[in-house]
Amino acid sequence: MTKIRAKICGVKTPQDIAVCAEADAAYIGFNFFAKSPRSVDIPTATQLAVDAPVGLAKVALVVNFDNEALDAITASVPLDMLQLHGAETPERVAEVKARYGLPVMKVLGISSAEDVAKIDLYAQVADQILVDAKAPKDAVLPGGNGVTFDWSLLRAKKYWQCPWMLAGGLNPDNVAEAVRATGVRQVDVASGVESAPGVKDPELIRAFVAAANSV
Numbered sequence: 001m002t003k004i005r006a007k008i009c010g011v012k013t014p015q016d017i018a019v020c021a022e023a024d025a026a027y028i029g030f031n032f033f034a035k036s037p038r039s040v041d042i043p044t045a046t047q048l049a050v051d052a053p054v055g056l057a058k059v060a061l062v063v064n065f066d067n068e069a070l071d072a073i074t075a076s077v078p079l080d081m082l083q084l085h086g087a088e089t090p091e092r093v094a095e096v097k098a099r100y101g102l103p104v105m106k107v108l109g110i111s112s113a114e115d116v117a118k119i120d121l122y123a124q125v126a127d128q129i130l131v132d133a134k135a136p137k138d139a140v141l142p143g144g145n146g147v148t149f150d151w152s153l154l155r156a157k158k159y160w161q162c163p164w165m166l167a168g169g170l171n172p173d174n175v176a177e178a179v180r181a182t183g184v185r186q187v188d189v190a191s192g193v194e195s196a197p198g199v200k201d202p203e204l205i206r207a208f209v210a211a212a213n214s215v
């Protein structure tokens with residue numbers, strides 16, 4: 001069985017990144033959404049990305065950012081992928097892809113079969129799809145809320161034209177079941193590997209990657 005590729009999102013320190021590399025995560029995520037307890041500024045992300053071990057893919061998480069904001073990030077931070085976590089349209093996904101020449105992962109929040117059906121359209125323009133739980137109505141953050149969704153909704157999914165990743169309330173205790181239930185080969189986590197909001201826990205990171213690969 002090929003390994004499950006794990007993305008650890010919201011890394012903020014060199015230590016976080018060292019643990020991700022040692023645990024054999026595939027991706028690290030820099031969160032540029034200012035209201036998040038996981039956010040980093042551009043100088044911090046730049047230094048972290050420059051120093052990150054080769055082989056860890058560096059992803060920038062942005063939410064409805066305009067070109068000016070994306071220009072500033074991409075001009076400074078060496079990146080492997082952009083993660084669009086807002087209400088970006090398929091046209092905007094295509095525009096970002098063309099403008100920055102970086103692979104784009106579009107996030108789609110799921111709480112119904114209709115939400116799953118919408119993925120098709122985005123899978124034609126994005127390089128990857130991140131299937132996440134829809135944020136609760138009163139949530140301040142559009143993601144990173146530690147909320148799962150009904151994974152059985154994905155049974156109705158058709159073949160998508162690009163690779164996909166699963167997120168939403170994953171943690172070391174439920175990630176193996178999520179992999180079994182959905183057949184996903186890539187998983188993403190933010191709050192489920194933290195000891196407090198925005199504080200990554202090395203043991204939880206190691207346990208998460210190991211549990212994802214225990215199936």
Ligand SMILES: O=C(O)c1ccccc1N[C@@H]1O[C@H](COP(=O)(O)O)[C@@H](O)[C@H]1O
Binds near residue numbers: 033085145147169190
């Ligand atoms: O993590 C955040 O703070 C965040 C803020 C704004 C948009 C997205 C965010 N996180 C992303 O959401 C998924 C799921 O988070 P969780 O594991 O349920 O806490 C996370 O992996 C990030 O990609």
